[in-house]
Amino acid sequence: MKEGQVETNHQRIAEFREEIASLTVRSPVDAAERTWLLTGIGLGALGVVVILIAWFGASGTAIVAEQIPYLISGGLLGLGLIIAGGALFVRYSLSRYLRFWLVRYLYEHRVQTDRMIEALERLESALRPAEPVDR
Amino acid sequence: MNPAAGSTGRGTAITETVPLLELRGVKASYGRIEVLHGIDLVVPEGSVVALLGPNGAGKTTTLNVCAGLHKPIAGAVYIAGRRMNGVAPDALARVGVCTIPEGRGIFPNLTVRENLQMMTFAGVSMQEVEAVAYERFPRLAERRNQLAGTMSGGEQQMLAMARGLATEPALLLLDELSMGLAPIIVEELYGIVAQIAAEGVSILVVEQFARTVLGVADLAAIMLQGRIVEVGPPSELEAGLSSAYLGG
Numbered sequence: 066m067k068e069g070q071v072e073t074n075h076q077r078i079a080e081f082r083e084e085i086a087s088l089t090v091r092s093p094v095d096a097a098e099r100t101w102l103l104t105g106i107g108l109g110a111l112g113v114v115v116i117l118i119a120w121f122g123a124s125g126t127a128i129v130a131e132q133i134p135y136l137i138s139g140g141l142l143g144l145g146l147i148i149a150g151g152a153l154f155v156r157y158s159l160s161r162y163l164r165f166w167l168v169r170y171l172y173e174h175r176v177q178t179d180r181m182i183e184a185l186e187r188l189e190s191a192l193r194p195a196e197p198v199d200r
Numbered sequence: 201m202n203p204a205a206g207s208t209g210r211g212t213a214i215t216e217t218v219p220l221l222e223l224r225g226v227k228a229s230y231g232r233i234e235v236l237h238g239i240d241l242v243v244p245e246g247s248v249v250a251l252l253g254p255n256g257a258g259k260t261t262t263l264n265v266c267a268g269l270h271k272p273i274a275g276a277v278y279i280a281g282r283r284m285n286g287v288a289p290d291a292l293a294r295v296g297v298c299t300i301p302e303g304r305g306i307f308p309n310l311t312v313r314e315n316l317q318m319m320t321f322a323g324v325s326m327q328e329v330e331a332v333a334y335e336r337f338p339r340l341a342e343r344r345n346q347l348a349g350t351m352s353g354g355e356q357q358m359l360a361m362a363r364g365l366a367t368e369p370a371l372l373l374l375d376e377l378s379m380g381l382a383p384i385i386v387e388e389l390y391g392i393v394a395q396i397a398a399e400g401v402s403i404l405v406v407e408q409f410a411r412t413v414l415g416v417a418d419l420a421a422i423m424l425q426g427r428i429v430e431v432g433p434p435s436e437l438e439a440g441l442s443s444a445y446l447g448g
Contacts, residue, residue: 074400077296078220078245081370084295085280090287178309182349 102157108150116143218281219244220371220402221266226275228258228265235261237426238275241404243371248393248403250413250434252441253423259406260302262423263375266404267299268292279371298369302376304360308349312340315348315359319366333362336392354385361392372396374405378412390416414438 119139123132221243228236235258243249251259264270265277268289277284279297293299306315316329334341337358343351348359357377364372374393378386394416397403407413414420414434422430422437430437 077368078370078400081220081296082218082280085282085284088282088284088287088291088295090284175308178349182308182347 098157098161101153105150105153105155105157108146108153110150112143112146112148112150114143115139115146119143217245219278220280221404222278223262223266224276224278226262226265226272226277228261228270228272230261234273235426236265236272239265239423239426239428241421241428241431243402243404244419245402246397246400247418248397248405248416250417250420251404251406251423252413252420252437253408255408256425257423258426259408259423260375263299263373263404263406267297267373269299293367296368296370297373298364298367298371299373300360300364300375300377302379304356306348306356306359306363308347310348311345312348312351312359313344315363316366319363324366324368329366332366336365336395337362353381354389357381357385357389358392361389365396369401372401372403374403376406376408378407378409383412386412 116139119135119142122139123135126132219242221241223239223241226236226239227234239258239262241249241251241262251262253259261270265272266279268284268287268291271286279292284292289299307318310318313330316333317326319329320326330344334344339355340358340362343355348356351359377389377393381389390412393403393405397416405413405417414437417434419431420434420437421428422441
């Protein structure tokens with residue numbers, strides 16, 4: 066190996082060590098997705114509980130003015146939590162599904178290409194003129 | 201044994217620095233089934249390490265753990281001395297850990313040039329990618345506009361290697377390079393692996409059929425049923441190989 070090449074390789078290895086040292090090790094995407102999915106479910110459930118509490122509070126009085134705080138702080142907050150939770154759930158369960166779908170699509174596409182190539186090769190060999198036979 | 205000591209067969213000294221790749225007590229599973237039962241393996245800087253063993257021994261899983269594609273359930277993966285459990289595989293690829301998977305992983309419905317273009321993600325220009333690829337594999341230059349899927353198995357493997365090398369890897373993970381190829385092509389490819397190693401790239405190569413890879417490896421490990429049963433220089437392991445495969 067040439068001296069210049071050795072120098073370049075040492076540089077590259079040193080660079081690699083530096084890059085590895087500065088790399089941010091995050092939790093894998095899958096774990097993060099699962100966390101968000103569970104958060105979505107949790108928020109939705111919390112929203113239902115808040116609405117039930119608000120309903121219980123509002124049902125205890127016949128005066129509309131006393132029911133309004135329950136409606137605002139309980140009902141709307143609960144509704145907001147359900148919407149936010151639902152959005153998180155849909156977002157992360159959909160991304161999982163779409164990723165699977167994309168991989169499936171790529172796989173099918175590859176299989177299809179392989180079949181086409183095979184068919185073309187068969188056609189090519191079938192159309193190739195036969196070797197003349199010496200008599 | 202400390203596999204980091206010694207020197208390579210090519211005359212390139214294996215440095216006593218922190219190894220580029222190290223597995224310590226790595227366990228991995230598929231669902232509830234544990235397939236790796238505590239793997240300890242070291243790939244010193246500038247060396248070729250061959251991981252050998254019969255089908256189902258856990259070689260590919262080990263490689264996938266190293267590449268960040270499979271999360272270990274216990275133990276630690278150290279790359280350049282840093283614990284890298286759970287790091288995203290794309291992050292590793294960006295910094296220079298290149299995996300060439302079993303089955304090559306090329307895009308069969310794209311041309312050779314388009315396949316190479318995929319490697320410009322790392323910020324390398326297309327000219328540079330092509331220059332590196334065609335210099336090492338002149339046959340690819342002749343076929344640059346051909347669909348990758350229509351090339352021979354050997355040429356497809358060359359393309360996979362060219363694509364990997366375009367990112368200037370520091371650590372190369374090769375899975376079953378010889379799969380489905382004629383012995384003469386395998387020899388040619390391992391010749392190229394030896395060249396790459398001589399340039400200072402550390403290589404972990406997984407193989408089922410051992411003979412050719414032992415010619416280029418500095419160290420070899422035999423794996424059986426999710427465990428490494430023997431580690432040592434290829435000359436010492438050759439005798440133990442047949443019993444490992446035949447269960448004798």
